[in-house]
Amino acid sequence: xxxxxxxxxxxxxxxxxxxxxxxxxxxxxxxxxxxxxxxxxxxxxxxxxxxxxxxxxxxxxxxxxxxxxxxxxxxxxxxxxxxxxxxxxxxxxxxxxxxxxxxxxxxxxxxxxxxxxxxxxxxxxxxxxxxxxxxxxxxxxxxxxxxxxxxxxxxxxxx
Numbered sequence: 001x002x003x004x005x006x007x008x009x010x011x012x013x014x015x016x017x018x019x020x021x022x023x024x025x026x027x028x029x030x031x032x033x034x035x036x037x038x039x040x041x042x043x044x045x046x047x048x049x050x051x052x053x054x055x056x057x058x059x060x061x062x063x064x065x066x067x068x069x070x071x072x073x074x075x076x077x078x079x080x081x082x083x084x085x086x087x088x089x090x091x092x093x094x095x096x097x098x099x100x101x102x103x104x105x106x107x108x109x110x111x112x113x114x115x116x117x118x119x120x121x122x123x124x125x126x127x128x129x130x131x132x133x134x135x136x137x138x139x140x141x142x143x144x145x146x147x148x149x150x151x152x153x154x155x156x157x158x159x
Contacts, residue, residue, distance in 0.1 A: 002132060003019065003026050004018070004019050005018050005130065007129045027045070028045065028047070029042050039054040041053075050141050051067050053149045054068075065153040067142075076149070077090065078090045080153070096112070096113060097111065097117075107119070
């Protein structure tokens with residue numbers, strides 16, 4: 001399955017469009033207007049919350065972003081290691097995810113415990129971040145949330 005994730009150019013809270021190859025919506029991603037941690041809510045097309053993504057409020061050295069399920073349970077911690085800004089990680093109950101290749105490079109692979117599970121490509125746009133993500137249909141909701149969390153983390157690190 002392949003989806004396209006594009007940050008909205010004009011959005012009060014930093015939402016994103018997630019569409020399939022035909023341009024049909026797959027998920028809704030809404031940002032919060034006044035959010036210290038860049039909180040984003042990922043919902044299915046019926047409006048049911050799938051994941052909540054937010055940055056750790058205070059990031060003095062090691063930046064972190066959290067992915068929580070609809071009940072508020074933390075399902076992943078996304079981070080970069082101190083002094084190694086080239087690799088990004090996510091710790092989950094299902095294993096550790098690693099982004100192989102630069103996240104903002106042209107193409108990268110997402111590994112779970114060393115095994116490739118998704119291909120992420122950056123789409124070249126002038127104004128807003130845009131990505132294509134290819135993963136299995138059962139992994140796609142979490143993989144989409146992971147890409148949004150990675151983008152949040154990188155945006156937070158650059159500020």
